[in-house]
Amino acid sequence: MYKIAFLPGDGIGIEVGNSAMKVAKVVAEHFNVELIINEKLIGGCSYDEFGSPLTDETLQACYDADAVFLGAVGGIKWESLPHNLKPEAALLKLRKALGLYANIRPAKIYQPLIDSSTLRKEVLQDVDFIVLRELTGGIYFGEPRAYDDDKGFNTMIYKKNEVERIAKIAFTLARERNRKVVSVDKANVLEVSQFWRNIVIQVHQEFQDIELTHMYVDNAAMQIVRNPKQFDVILTSNLFGDILSDIAGMITGSLGMLPSASLGSKYALYEPVHGSAPDIAGKNLANPLASISSIAMMFNYSFQMKKASELIEAAINKTLSQGYRTKDIFNEGDKLVSTTEMTEIVIKNFLEVFHEQ
Numbered sequence: 001m002y003k004i005a006f007l008p009g010d011g012i013g014i015e016v017g018n019s020a021m022k023v024a025k026v027v028a029e030h031f032n033v034e035l036i037i038n039e040k041l042i043g044g045c046s047y048d049e050f051g052s053p054l055t056d057e058t059l060q061a062c063y064d065a066d067a068v069f070l071g072a073v074g075g076i077k078w079e080s081l082p083h084n085l086k087p088e089a090a091l092l093k094l095r096k097a098l099g100l101y102a103n104i105r106p107a108k109i110y111q112p113l114i115d116s117s118t119l120r121k122e123v124l125q126d127v128d129f130i131v132l133r134e135l136t137g138g139i140y141f142g143e144p145r146a147y148d149d150d151k152g153f154n155t156m157i158y159k160k161n162e163v164e165r166i167a168k169i170a171f172t173l174a175r176e177r178n179r180k181v182v183s184v185d186k187a188n189v190l191e192v193s194q195f196w197r198n199i200v201i202q203v204h205q206e207f208q209d210i211e212l213t214h215m216y217v218d219n220a221a222m223q224i225v226r227n228p229k230q231f232d233v234i235l236t237s238n239l240f241g242d243i244l245s246d247i248a249g250m251i252t253g254s255l256g257m258l259p260s261a262s263l264g265s266k267y268a269l270y271e272p273v274h275g276s277a278p279d280i281a282g283k284n285l286a287n288p289l290a291s292i293s294s295i296a297m298m299f300n301y302s303f304q305m306k307k308a309s310e311l312i313e314a315a316i317n318k319t320l321s322q323g324y325r326t327k328d329i330f331n332e333g334d335k336l337v338s339t340t341e342m343t344e345i346v347i348k349n350f351l352e353v354f355h356e357q
């Protein structure tokens, strides 16, 4: 039996969250595990209901769960709230409270989508890397932070243990992959980045079988678009990882394809990399595949059900190879489907690949 804290959030978070839970239920049922899904508010909808974007009740549900799934938070309606009441603050607080310092954002190409990206096919063939983003430190959390009429400031700070633990994860992940880590920083300008680089080099002493190189973040942004095949594990800080992972999203053809897992020593949260997409929210247009793929990551990392995870990915692949596309990845000749239709087709394909094995 596994308990999932389900936080759909705002905008398309609700739509893709429902897709994710539908898939999770079917998968669990076929692998004979019981799922208990505990749904709670987070973000703008929680602010509207309780005056706070993250209540103790929601936080407690996450502490009580084996894994958390989050759709997305935010929207135009809440943009002018003070920072501590914004929907986004809830997500940051939750990451911090659960100690989710390691954010894995895989960028791999689904073969049937190779013509959907704005990048050329030759550039994309065989791309498979992960952005490992430090998630509970850096400029997102550094103090002091404030603004008034004359100035605004934040603090980019990393402590030794924060860099050490994320660097260890990077080298450990690389060991299961192609044994290459590129640490991305801005050490030519920022002291905090020079510190980051020094610590990463120290940690690397224990991982001599892994190739470590360093790259400045501006160059890395360019290299991801120029030749993404060169990367295996990109290790980087909170802000740089936020930006680089959206760039990496375009490798898969759409931000609507990119899943993520946020891990700590005790808790785990799974969410699509994209946001609440106010421009398409409530229209049954959103691509649910990033969320469904995040469920695959949940089965793998939190439930140690690798087979289930692989079959979910196989079902996604099959759906794409049959030509089904939501609007964001649609090209002429494809079959245009809604969020709910795409979800049903993935489920049907899951059942097929499940019974074929």
Ligand code: NAD
Pocket: 012, 016, 071, 072, 073, 074, 075, 076, 088, 091, 255, 256, 257, 271, 272, 273, 274, 275, 276, 277, 278, 279, 280, 285, 286, 287, 288, 290, 328
């Ligand atoms: P966004 O990711 O919500 O949307 C960017 C663009 O991508 C939009 O054109 C949107 O329609 C499209 N898109 C995103 N996901 C899609 C999907 N699944 N299917 C089809 N198209 C998709 O980013 P934004 O517009 O910069 O931010 C909107 C709101 O979401 C803001 O309030 C922001 O703070 C929030 N946000 C939340 C999260 C999160 O909860 N993890 C992440 C990013 C942004």
Ligand code: IPM
Pocket: 074, 088, 089, 091, 092, 242, 273, 275
């Ligand atoms: C993400 C989002 C969040 C971030 C926001 C919504 C707080 O952009 O998960 O990538 O910046 O981390």
Ligand code: MN
Pocket: 242, 243, 246, 273
């Ligand atoms: Mn982001």
